[in-house]
Amino acid sequence: MATLGFKPTDFEVFGIEGFGARMEKIYEHVRPKLTRLGQELAPELSRKMGLEFYPHVARHTRRVAPPETWVAFGPSPRGYKRYGYLALCISRAGLHARAVVKAEADARPEMADRLNARSGHLVMEFAGTKIARYEHWDFARLPVAAAAAPELFGALAAALGKKTGWIDLGFGWTVRESMRLERGEVIEAFHELEPLYRVFQAGV
Numbered sequence: 001m002a003t004l005g006f007k008p009t010d011f012e013v014f015g016i017e018g019f020g021a022r023m024e025k026i027y028e029h030v031r032p033k034l035t036r037l038g039q040e041l042a043p044e045l046s047r048k049m050g051l052e053f054y055p056h057v058a059r060h061t062r063r064v065a066p067p068e069t070w071v072a073f074g075p076s077p078r079g080y081k082r083y084g085y086l087a088l089c090i091s092r093a094g095l096h097a098r099a100v101v102k103a104e105a106d107a108r109p110e111m112a113d114r115l116n117a118r119s120g121h122l123v124m125e126f127a128g129t130k131i132a133r134y135e136h137w138d139f140a141r142l143p144v145a146a147a148a149a150p151e152l153f154g155a156l157a158a159a160l161g162k163k164t165g166w167i168d169l170g171f172g173w174t175v176r177e178s179m180r181l182e183r184g185e186v187i188e189a190f191h192e193l194e195p196l197y198r199v200f201q202a203g204v
Helices: 008-015 019-049 108-117 119-125 150-161 175-180 183-192 194-201
Strands: 054-057 068-074 085-091 094-101 130-133 145-147 167-174
Touching: 008 019, 008 085, 008 175, 019 054, 019 068, 019 085, 019 183, 085 194, 094 175, 094 183, 094 194, 108 119, 108 150, 108 194, 119 150, 119 194, 150 167, 167 175, 167 183, 183 194
Parallel strands: none
Antiparallel strands: 054 068, 068 085, 085 094, 094 167, 130 145, 130 167
């Protein structure tokens, strides 16, 4: 069974007070696993989706104790924040496979236009799928997932159309579930997010 290799103590580091103390444990215990998973999963994602993926592990340069950390998979070897990207995240609540567009990303209005134009197609692609939004969650427990209804894609487009708008959504597993989570399940979760990721990347 190809599990991801995380232990309960990896999730507990996000309860440590202070930037320095928390980052020390993240670098000691969590970051090496994310680096390894980035190197292993990027080629698998590329084969699964027929797209090029480059892994980038979060650095947290703002000196605020991060409530989560992640390895991002994006279309450029130089970085990921300028683009929509996929991310395997770890927090105190568990593991998460997400599709993200940050406020600093390029071409967010164009992404919003494509979301609106392709909303009908996306509704069909995500039929029967429950997905959670992470923009304003509390990091204590997994956000509630809901059906990917037409209103979802309209709301995502509206968010990206704002001056500092951003979106973050996907799937999560509790700590207990994360202990048993297999690599294939993570790849499949990202594959479910592929239609949305392709909308982000059109024109890159």
